[in-house]
Amino acid sequence: MKPIVSIEYCPKCGWMLRAAYMAQELLTTFTDDVKGVLLEPSETSGTYLIRLNDQVIFDRRAAGRFPDVKELKQLVRDRVNPGKSLGHSDRK
Numbered sequence: 514m515k516p517i518v519s520i521e522y523c524p525k526c527g528w529m530l531r532a533a534y535m536a537q538e539l540l541t542t543f544t545d546d547v548k549g550v551l552l553e554p555s556e557t558s559g560t561y562l563i564r565l566n567d568q569v570i571f572d573r574r575a576a577g578r579f580p581d582v583k584e585l586k587q588l589v590r591d592r593v594n595p596g597k598s599l600g601h602s603d604r605k
Contacts, residue, residue, distance in 0.1 A: 515546065515547055515593075516566050516592075516593055517547065517549055517565075518536075518539055518549075518550045518551070518563065518564070518565055518589060519553055519562075520532040520551070520562070520563050521554075521561070521562040521563075521564070522553070522554065522560065523555050523557070523559055523560045523561065524554040524555070525558055528561055529552070529554070531579065532561075535582060535585060536552055538582050539585070542589075542590075543593060546589075547593060559573075559574065560574075561579060563585065563588075565592050565593070570589070571584075583599075
C-alpha cells in the first residue's frame, strides 16, 4: 500500500499556504509513489510536522526552521522510492 504524507501546520501562524505549496510539490514529484498528502490544521501553536504514515520525518521545532522543498523531496524519496532521481533536486 502506498504511504500517505501528512503536513500538520499551525493555521494561527499563517502556515497553510506553505503547507499547501509543499503538498503540491510532493504530489507532483511522487504521483506514483504516495497515496496522497493530507493537510492537517494543528490545535497547537507553532506546529509544523511532516509525517510519512505515522513516522515524523520533519519537525520545525526540533530543526529550528522549516524544510526547503529540495530537502523535503529527498526525505520522502529516501523512504518511498530510494532509487528515484529527483533531477535538479539531487544536485548539491
